[in-house]
Amino acid sequence: MRKLLRGRNLRGVASLIGAAAMVGAMSGGLSGASTRAMASERFHGPPITIAGTLGLTGAFSVPSADYKLVDEAWVNTVNAHGGLLGRKVELTILNDNSTPTTASTDYQKFISEKVNFILAPYTTYVGGPQVPVVRAAGKLFYNGGFVGLQYFEQDKGWMVGSYTYQDTTYSHGAFTVMKSLPPSKRPKKIAILYAANPFTVAANKGYNGTGGALTFAKRDGMKVVMDEQYPTGTTDFTSTIEKAQAAGAQALIVLGLPTTSDLIAKTVKTIGWKPEVECMCGSQVTTLDNWYTLGAATNGVIGTDVAWESENYPGMKQVEALARKKHEKVVPSYSWAGWAILQMIQQGVDGTHSTTTTKIRKWLLTHVVSTAVGKFKLLGNGSPPNREVVVQTVNGVQRTVWPPKIATAKIVTPLP
Amino acid sequence: MTTAFQIIVSGILLGLIYTLIGAGLAIVLGVLRIVNLAQGILIMISSFLAWDLLVHWGIDPILSVLIIIPIFFVAASAGEVVMLRAPARESPDRAMLLLFGVLMAAEALASIGWTTDTRSIDVGYAYTSFKVGGAVIPEDYLVMAAVAVVLLGLTELLLYRTLLGKAMRAVGQSRQSAEILGINSAWVATAVFGLGVALAGAAGAALGVLFPFNIELQSQWLAYSFIVVLIGGLGGLRGSLVGGLALGLGQELFSQFLSLGVASVVLYGILAVALMVRGGGLGAAKVRRI
Known part of the structure; x- marks a missing residue:
């Protein structure tokens, strides 16, 4: 049975501290802020770059903050274990202010900067319009941020997802x-x-x-x-x-x-x-x-x-620990999905010994992945098989x- | 028959609370000619404060109303002196623009302080109801409607049975004439703005009990305030009462016989029609001042 996370009475204090931290971040220029993951010293070759946007301000700031926490924790964990292919992983999260137009500008930037892996933002409202942008650049869209069967169908396997059930x-x-x-x-x-x-x-x-x-x-x-x-x-x-x-x-x-x-x-x-x-x-x-x-x-x-904690899928313990740290009573679905999509990147890279989009896409569509939301092989459209x-x-x-x-x-x- | 009774009971209870939403806007507009665009966000901030008071200090929202009203009155009065007085002297439109700025800033700060998460106020009377003549009466509707009646009654007494109230009405009728008669119109304006915002604060605490809320709901409450004022005009609290009850009864009636989507269209249609009928929008409502 899922344990309830405690510390409700600390929420007020935590939110004040969080608010103060956000004000500090904003004064430092939040719109251009990026999050550089801590890296260990022994890496070989150029860093592997992962980038995406999140609504760190605006309507979706709460779930987006959770995504950011999950993303950073995953990168720290991976780098602490030697990175991917012996290369340091660098994460860039830009603030899209919970708006699709700002996000589109940022995704164009990621594409022009030849980022290795592009993460989808939170919610269909912001993420949906980015699907054709990423597809046109011939990049694979790693979607742990939103659901939408039509987007998977239209993108024909150029978007891979970690939400185990779609809107329909x-x-x-x-x-x-x-x-x-x-x-x-x-x-x-x-x-x-x-x-x-x-x-x-x-x-x-x-x-x-x-x-x-x-x-x-x-x-x-x-x-x-x-x-x-x-x-x-x-x-x-x-x-x-x-x-x-x-x-x-x-x-x-x-x-x-x-x-x-x-x-x-x-x-x-x-x-x-x-x-x-x-x-x-x-x-x-x-x-x-x-x-x-x-x-x-x-x-x-x-x-x-x-997913449910008792299923004990890989990565669940880390995600649960993050939720506890934030005094969340239960682990939100988006935290599982956020961690799982990064696990899919890791397994794609390890499986192909490469960062090449086409190779990883082919690998992910033909192999079983083991993630925090389960062990499965993606469907032809890039979405996981239905499971809830x-x-x-x-x-x-x-x-x-x-x-x-x-x-x-x-x-x-x-x-x- | 039961359905009709249900519509009337729910409509009246909701209407009384909606009156509280509109009354603050009506008073400020009626006396100062200023459209307080920050009304919705102030209501939301009050809901968040009521939530905080309950969660962190265990204070029931009914008591929170008594805490929030003076806080909002003092904060708004200070704000009026520091920020609003000078632009309001130049023109009400400048003051309205400033209040739009306040709305944007307050919304951003509230998002940071309270996040954009949904919240709800869990009190004993929030989930219980009883039946009268076949109509279901939610206890929270009843309790908060009673709070609204008391507050509106006290406001009515203030406006019509006190010297300050007389001064407020005099300033509303003619600021220059009031000043000739020795009324310090600047301080009366401060009190009027404080009173309007205090009523918004009371409305926020009441609404927080009835409906789960997040920051985005502020535009909804601002729109409802406008509807109350446009229907009821600025004929004092009685006008707001007419507007509030019309809104509550209309909402219940349309929800009963139309789909929720259509009911919403009709409700906002009333706003649009009222704006057209009144020609000059909210400004035209000034004809019937307090």
Whole structure:
């Protein structure tokens, strides 16, 4: 069972220190700031360069800070063990201010500077527009930052990813769990609420007839009694949740971003609805720190994750240690994915004894990689095969309920 | 029947809280002719403070309101004297531009200090409800609506039953005439700005209990403030009450009978229509001053 990280009361102090550090960084010129990894003294040949952008300021600054921490820790670890091919690894992270246009300028810069490995930024919103930029330069895009089946399909194996499920399969785990329930508890009517956002729209409707909650519901013989899109700024869901309840929905699938997902969970609890299954199936909402501050509203709610600590995949211990250092209650999905994509670079380099893009691309598409999110061979489009972990929050503790081999508890239905 | 009752109950409770959002903007605009573009971010900062007070000191948001109001009043009054007074003397538009700068700076600083993470305030009454006549009444809506009623009532008393309130209304009607009558309009302006921001602070603490929040929500609250003022005009708190209740009831009504996406379009459509009907936008609302 995943251990909760402690130190909630230190968060305030930590955030103040973090804020002070950021102010210091900004005064030093954050827009041009780069992070040089610590290197040991005995390297041979020119350094191997890895670069990417992150939204160190702006809307995505929190997850981006986690990515940066993971990236730097990985580089330090690798360099402490002699680097890659005996060469020092140098990491450059530029601040894209959480905007795709700034990121595009930075990626052009990486390409002109002939960086060896290009990392994707966080979120589809910032990362999606960079896919053609990197592809046009004939570089492989190492994507531990965002999901999007359409981008993998369009890039035809020139983008390799470490998120083990894409937007179209975000609710797949929830439907699998529902299907595994005894017939008397298996929901026959479901309500779907999804945010007006390209990622969550794909999570509901799928892409090119593939995936999506609506498809899974139809496949599993469930009647969709509510299929409603909501604006991301919606502030009151009371009427909507009451309508879902009145329509006889036995399961609620929410495909949203954190703020509204939290509000929906709160509303369900407030009006006292207890569906058989309630899934916050968007954005790995239940892995974020704020989830626990919702208290009773989280009880019985399921969510998904790319991996679970008990699976003990390589690198998990290091990522978990980083999360502990930041007093995060659980390891966010993006930290696993961020570490895993760097492991794929390492294994590609070691496997080919080279930094040549075409060789590494071919190697990665034909070999099994062993990462913090699992051991797998990439699909032809560069994405990992579908794989997710379903967790349920019960009395403030997350328990794995699927897949069976790592499940620590049976799913509790209906909501307690 | 139950549905109608539910819409009315939820709409009124939400409307009272929305009134609090708009009242601060209406008072500052009505008396000083300044559109406080920083209203939304001030509301957000108050939500974050309420969260901090609860998480680090265990202070319930109801009590936080009592702490936040004087803090916001003093900080805003000081800000008015130091930053706003000179540009406001030149023209309200210059003051509005300065407040836009305050908005941008405050948003950036708040992002650094509190990060862009979502937060929620977990208090006992946040997840419970009871039924009256078949309508579900969330306790947090009820508690915060009651807080809003008390604060709006006290503000009404201040404006209509005190000398300071009379002075505020006099300055709102004619600054020059008020000065001729011996009213120190500069200090009244300071008090008005402090009062408007203090109400925004109270609204932030209340909203933080009702809705999970992050910095990005500030634009939503700013838009809601505008809707309240545009519908209710600047006819004192009673006008804001009309605007707030119209917003709350409209939101509930549209959410019940339309999809959430369409309901949102209708809601912002009201804002657009109100702007068109009023011609000069928020400025035209000045016709009905406090």
